[in-house]
Amino acid sequence: MISILFALLSFGTFASSALAQDPDLQPLVTPKKTLSGKKVPLGDTPDTGVGAQEESSEKMAVEIEGAFPVVLGVKAQNYTSQLGGMAHFYLPHFISPFVDNYFSAGYQGFGLPGGSNITVRIFPIFANLALSSRLSGSSDRSMIASIGVGVGGALAYLDTPGLVAPNLTGYFATQIRPGFEFGVSEMVSITAHTPVLFLFGMNNGSTGRASSLIYLMPTLGAKVYF
Amino acid sequence: MVNLYRVRTRILSCALAILLNAGTLGCGSQNQVDPLSLGETSLTDMLYNFSLNVTGGFAGSVGYSASHPYWSIPTNSFTTFVSPAAGIVVESGLGSRGYFVKIQHTGRLATRIEGIGLPTLRIGDSVARGQTIGNLVGFSGYDFVDFYVFLDGVSVCPMSFVHSSFRSTIFTGSLQACQ
Missing domain, CATH: 2.70.70.10 (Glucose Permease (Domain IIA))
Incomplete structure (x- = not known):
């Protein structure tokens, strides 16, 4: 009985590979597409290990997220959270098929306790690298985990009623960006991340201390490949 | 109401100044403003x-x-x-x-x-x-x-x-x- 089952399994494997390689039978086998939209050559299986995008090195993507930043640490008492957003622009891989490279830009705002109309407006910009790994699912319904690191800068100013022109201050900025991507279709994914952003200045302000800010920013967004 | 033209001009000039000076730099006021300083003092x-x-x-x-x-x-x-x-x-x-x-x-x-x-x-x-x-x-x-x-x-x-x-x-x- 076992030998019969083994034989059937072997025959099935052979048959599928034979079908895949026989040019006369090619139209009967539908090529699979990966999450990134590129067709996988017949006879190959979609990638399942680290670097889920290695077959889509020429693909680009745009990701738009809504964010709700929350200041961390003792400084949290000085700020209230407001909705913000981030946009990410993924470029074709140039370092490795296993490493995503993308640029980020966005906006976060923080109010002050007490219901005042004062808002600290922050505009960060990053250049990022990320590692990703497909966790489960077929090529079209995959869940991808990723973790990225970004470096860049941020502009910020204090917005208050009556302000004619903003006094912009620049900061150095870094971020650590872990998250997940859930494939909805061949070209569209839903993303969720929990980046932590670090802003720090070099000059001592009126307080005599160099300014810094650390905040967690849960995000939810959509990613489109093209 | 914030003047958007002045905001855009100010952002571009400040970005260029920051790139050239590489560090925290306040732009636009005779008194340098650091908005994050509000959070520095408890x-x-x-x-x-x-x-x-x-x-x-x-x-x-x-x-x-x-x-x-x-x-x-x-x-x-x-x-x-x-x-x-x-x-x-x-x-x-x-x-x-x-x-x-x-x-x-x-x-x-x-x-x-x-x-x-x-x-x-x-x-x-x-x-x-x-x-x-x-x-x-x-x-x-x-x-x-x-x-x-x-x-x-x-x-x-x-x-x-x-x-x-x-x-x-x-x-x-x-x-x-x-x-």
Whole structure:
């Protein structure tokens, strides 16, 4: 009985590979597409290990997220959270098929306790690298985990009623960006991340201390490949 | 209403200045403004830290109470008023007692001085502790300047924030400074 089952399994494997390689039978086998939209050559299986995008090195993507930043640490008492957003622009891989490279830009705002109309407006910009790994699912319904690191800068100013022109201050900025991507279709994914952003200045302000800010920013967004 | 053209021009010029100088750089004001400095100072740091440059004491002043949630300080005691602590100017205008300036010291703490002459500071300017913010002048018959302290937007008694070197000058006789 076992030998019969083994034989059937072997025959099935052979048959599928034979079908895949026989040019006369090619139209009967539908090529699979990966999450990134590129067709996988017949006879190959979609990638399942680290670097889920290695077959889509020429693909680009745009990701738009809504964010709700929350200041961390003792400084949290000085700020209230407001909705913000981030946009990410993924470029074709140039370092490795296993490493995503993308640029980020966005906006976060923080109010002050007490219901005042004062808002600290922050505009960060990053250049990022990320590692990703497909966790489960077929090529079209995959869940991808990723973790990225970004470096860049941020502009910020204090917005208050009556302000004619903003006094912009620049900061150095870094971020650590872990998250997940859930494939909805061949070209569209839903993303969720929990980046932590670090802003720090070099000059001592009126307080005599160099300014810094650390905040967690849960995000939810959509990613489109093209 | 923020002028969008000026905002765009300012962003581009500031971005270029930051790239060239590689570091924190304030743009656009004669007084460098660091908006994140509001989060650098804790409320605890502000306790007993205010500078009140009162030369003649608070004689004749009206103290803080629930029905009078601020200090009224006579103008004949001194000629200038200074910022009690470092901060950023967030409001400025003409009130019932004269011109006023509101300074945000931390995310939670702010002070307002009303009854001064035309201030030289603009909204968005940063000030240092002890920096002159205006000259005291009589206005419409009033000869007091009103000093408010706001914690989370609510007016509180300033006494807890006044530095010890100035507390002895506060008149605490029959008129309590805080009630």
